[in-house]
Amino acid sequence: MDELLADQVGYYRRRASEYDVTAYGDVAAARERIARLVAQMRPSRRVLEIACGTGLWTEALVAVADTVVAIDAAPEAVAIARDRVRSGNVTFEIADVFSWTTDDRFDVIFFSAWLSHVPMSRFEQFWRMLRRLLAENGRVLFIDEHVNVREKETYVAGTEEIVERRLRDGGKFRIVKNFVDPQALQDRLRDMGWDCQIRRDGSDWIRGEARPAQHLG
Template sequence: MTQETFSQYYAQRAATFDSVYAKPERQADLARLHSRLGELLAGHKVLEIACGTGYWTATIAKTAASVHATDVNPAMLEYAQKRTLPNTSFALADAWELAPAVGQYTAVFAGFLWSHIRREEQERFLAQLRAKLGKDVLLVVMDNCYVDGSSTVVARTDADGNTFQLRTSPTGERFEVLKNFPTDSYLRKKLANATREIRIERLPYYWLLTARLK
């Protein structure tokens, strides 16, 4: 799936994207994540990458000193900008091409982005994040666990271990979407070179990771 196709899929999903958080079986997990994000990012100057519709931005803004929320998709960002949030700014930005900002932020949050980064590119992504933001910045990453009966079925796995799902957009168009589901040990191995103080909280439907950029 090319970046252009990926962006096209999420542009078509922008208007209905937040419905993914309406599944009844996931409400207890989501309540826990909202609470934990508020605690972890309280008082921080936060850079959010891949903010989507701003669903999690709204939670972060309640306790953070400031939030700069970015996304590469104009359609998603348009919905995010409709939210009235305190101490929050929005900008169109590619997570791979962030402007140098050493000393500007004390924390960076990436919700549901990690699973869309190819396994062979994840360490490079972390390295460029460290180069752009500087050391000791708090990294908070959140993503999905795979759960039979609740998650979209994995359609195939490539030679590098990346897994893909087949999804249908609201217009009826079919897309193959990269969606990886890492184990705790895999995450620790991938983050070891770029971060320290790695902590992982795994819930039934989601996982939450915190670390410090080296």
């Protein structure tokens, strides 16, 4: 699994320069959708963004948060994000989320298109980490892809969460991809002590909000 996750980081490092166009197509339309979703989710105060990528979501977060700490394991993506988002209330860090540590606590932890890249074997570890990083009454907000669009990926034979991706230059990589089944995710998080609500956004995305169960208001 460590080797697979290293390949995943390598993939996003190599993809950074082409990510916006290949992930979103119409970047201007994506910005409008992102701004709408961020407004609906209402992140505020101290925000941690995990897997910030090229900063399109960071751009929207800094407009509504007091401070944003944005982390990503791909230096090439962080360089693009730093150039894009020049706000004084954001701090970028190059970091692997599975080993990153901080004494800070956050009112909101946000990630887009990241949860689906968390291996099932590290799912509980990841959510335990999120709980430790949340301030009292904090929330986890996330965007990801619905299981209904799973067919767009080519899964490696004999696996249920490893897909093969190619870059424009022909480079081939294997990464983790677990599309979100809203009910299954809500049930699993409930069993782990979280209250989670997931809504659809269009035919392809979901948006979710999770809180430690005792803080659901």
